Amino acid sequence: MYQLRCIDCGASFQDDNLYNCTECGGLLEILFDVSLADFKLDGSNISVWKYRSLLPVRIKPVTLFEGGTPIYPFKVEGKGRVYIKHEGMNPSGSFKDRGMTVGVTKAVELGKRSVACASTGNTSASMSMYSARAGLNAYVLLPAGKVALGKLAQAVMHGAKVIAIKDNFDVALRLVRELSEKKGMYLLNSVNPFRLEGQKTIAFEIVDQLGFVPDAVFVPVGNAGNISAIYKGFLELKEAGYTDEIPKMIGVQAEGANPIYKAYVEGKEDIEPLKNPETIATAIRIGMPVNAKKALKAIYASKGKVIQVRDDEIVQAQKLLARQGIGVEPASASSLAGLLKDDSEFENSVCIATGNLLKDPEEVVRVIGKPIEVEADIREIEKVL
């Protein structure tokens, strides 16, 4: 059905317990026999598990009915047809649920009792929900003071043991990798290739919903797993004979957290770590993306590019989306900010909106302000209308 293959040295493995190549330490990806694909891209019954024939699990899935998220036409001058794929409409409010339904199912399949992750917020919210559903123990390391309130609330309420460390996400990830190895916890960051398999269903759904392959897909990039996964999804559709093309994969990074942008501009295949990443889009405040090599491969192979956007451009795009009824958190608006900044001429493009507005209410209050407060008197109200 599938095997694990190292993206660096090409060694292949049949052991689902691995996250890294035992020969060279490289990242693993899952190589599927795509002739097993048995779904129809006819726009019906869209959800992650519609595409089960290309998902690497053997047991009944742990599911909260993820995927099947809306794709909205978005009005914008001079940019061709633009669609927003609203991943904030998943059960925990972000695209991470697509990965967690597969990753947590794999944890159960492997007989694990505990799962762990480092997170800028959404991964932990999602992991906590799905591990609660499956009855597993969950452990989370977060960068203290840098995780949006909605995400933190989800992680703690669904029962994860949440530990905030006095450092950034990159350090949290290094520590949780060490910890999970020591304690036998199943690691659910995007170094886990099974999790990324769930996320590739974004590509399947885009074609299923639109009925065609768009020219370009704009994706916010932090740890760089999602853009790699979406590219893999488009590649498998082509290999399985569903489609003829692959869209240009366009990664969007915040200017203050831009190692992949820098690598792209210099034509490199890997990044130079960035010590102190900073951006209003805390979800993508990452200086050492673990999936950088996978992402850069996807970007070069699809003839895509990487764009960087300023925080004020992110906020502007977030407001534009909100004014057309699409509520997203800052990181999620970076894909549209990237499209607005880009000078390419595409007939049609899809921007991935990765997480819901409710994830980060404090940012909204900071950029919009609090509502006006007046006495409970009709004349007072009329004065401020």
Ligand code: F0G
């Ligand atoms: N958008 C949102 C809302 C995210 O939460 C993330 C990543 C990304 C984009 C970037 O995706 O890492 O696959 O490139 N959040 C992770 C987390 C890091 O811990 O929740 P990526």
